[in-house]
Amino acid sequence: MGKALAAAIGLASIAAAVTAPTAFGQPPPGAAACSGCHPASARVTSPVVRLAGLERDAIVRAMQGFRSGQRAGTVMDRIAKGFTDDEIQALAAWFAAQPKGGEEGNPARVPLPKGGEEGNPARVPLPKK
């Protein structure tokens, strides 16, 4: 994760230069909070979409759709309402500038078990029955 992130931070500072200025190449406000649900780590599998490497316009359209209610969401409709147009633009630019990580981005990936905690290597192994 470290290298990918370092690269991402490098790329993002380029993105940041063309959008809202962020201090020290850091993610724009709100971006860090997304990985509570949208996995950022390549080691995490989830039914929830990864944001890194998505097209900028696709992110903007999705956020605006959730915000206006035109696009159905479970929680994103409620969350998108907390972001202004400028913030959405900055978030979209940031995520679009990051290399696609995780499953899609890694052809060598051995498929992880679906959904289960087995996918997390830090998990304490289950006792043998």
Place this chain on the structure above:
Amino acid sequence: MTFTRRRFLGLAGCTALFPAPARGQGAGPRVVVVGGGFGGASCARALRQLDPRVSVTLVEASATFTACPFSNAVIGGLRELSAQQFTYARVAADGITLVPAMATAVDPAAKSVTLADGTRLPYDRLVLAPGIDIRWGALPGYDEAAAALMPHAWKAGEQTLLLRRQLEAMNDGGLVVIAAPANPFRCPPGPYERASLIAHYLKTKKPKSKLIVLDAKDAFSKQRLFQAAWAELYPGLLEWVPLSKGGAVTSVDAATRTLVTDFGKHQANVASVIPPQKAGRIAEAAGVTDRTGWCPIDPVTFESTLQRGIHVVGDAAIAGAMPKSAFAANSQAKSCAAAVVTLLAGGTPAAPKLINTCYSLVAPDYGISVAGVYAPSGGQLADVPGAGGVSPANAPRATRAAEAVLAEAWFHTITGEVFG
């Protein structure tokens, strides 16, 4: 004594649990993080990612982290405790120095943390993320001995298993009582999720039994959704008694499992008493708690308003409108890390924007959620107006089932991000 070679050698003995950092840490600024839960471990990792020059030390008392989210499902027999447990091996592999010890004191003037064995760790900036401690004695009769009979199970682990075993041992037709505390406390919807999943257990395994929730409040998180679901799923089984109807527990007698209110006594077969809480005790030792027992912070930097150079994230902090949740702790930790890195570099941190989403299970296939977006306003972390709220009322069961799946996905993602 400072962080000496002896201490490092001492630690080397634990390499199985705490492998040496994969990448060495240089002579950059030193940040010490106390507490390796959702707040602290997230913050340590975010610090390393944002600026690899920063040398990060994570002090955590326990070799294994046991997560509270989904621990109510363990109590209800839907999940094993091992699914809640995580090691720190991957955190260490990020180049974070792990110190498996209890921090016992902080000297804000000397900028050092003292560990249980007397070792001192110097820091340039300190992040405290110790979670909660129980205010023993705040509820008369409820002390540590009482907790062994009437488990709080508000720190996941042995207490969680104890409550589950008590439910398993109870005869059909028994009375289960949950006592819920006044605000603020860890996980505002947690007592009601617990009630739901215990009710589910009783309905499926011991249907003649009854569950009463004695509440020190008249209102609670996601209340309408919970109550509508209870009426649908657990009619006649689960009764909620609010403050105004005599719900506040004024004392307990653990030996007889009796809960006393102003209106009478309830003698339970199984009782889970969720007592009043405060910031983890190292916060008080560091002088960052106020009269409430929690920690006032600057909403941009998470720096204590009482001690310079000490930041507080997670349950211990007074985070304005943000609830004390794992999601919030993780969100705060990443914003705090950004602020710390910026401050160490001599910059001015930008105002953060934070998110919280808390799922609750009312039944294994029935999930509901509350979400919020937060930004600094008037010296507090305030709700961004117009955003957030709870799942729709009257949604079809398919929506509830989808939210139950998303709840599990959230747990999987957050624990993967924090520990994996």
